[in-house]
Amino acid sequence: GENVEQHPSTLSVQEGDSAVIKCTYSDSASNYFPWYKQELGKRPQLIIDIRSNVGEKKDQRIAVTLNKTAKHFSLHITETQPEDSAVYFCAATRESNQFYFGTGTSLTVIP
């Protein structure tokens, strides 16, 4: 099955700086890569996703890049704000039903 690794496990940045979280996957057939944000005690919320036929996708301060050859994808958050503080999970799937999640990155944005 698929194996998703996520780094770093914790990340602290100053408000206004950028944050980058990286994930690698093992199954070259994976074709959909979502990112979820989970605040403490809350449900995971989809913040951005990318399909394997696209190399980059951007939504305001958030962007995701995908390198299919190297089998890795990254989340980029620019101009970070304190409300960006949360745990972020990447996931990969080649079928819509079974998502394989990374172990999460705890992001702290320091005001």
Place this chain on the structure above:
Amino acid sequence: GAGVSQTPSNKVTEKGKYVELRCDPISGHTALYWYRQSLGQGPEFLIYFQGTGAADDSGLPNDRFFAVRPEGSVSTLKIQRTERGDSAVYLCASSHRDSPYEQYFGPGTRLTVT
């Protein structure tokens, strides 16, 4: 509209007991998923329903775990003879047939087995 809801939000049970966890998906979502999230980990897939049938139950850890979705809407995850290792947050998600990749999660049920 209303999101995915799960009940109870918290469940404490003794080792060996039976528990049922309920999930109400978003109205009109045909696909429903159960995940288990242990502390400090990402969600781990358990089972997936398309309509009333379990299309993929390969993530269920053993035969103590079972899930049903008799009318294609509400689903119940059932755990028999609970063990301390079953303690985790159980998350439910649903998706619409037109956007099968977009899974929307519920708030979860935190299960503690003492």
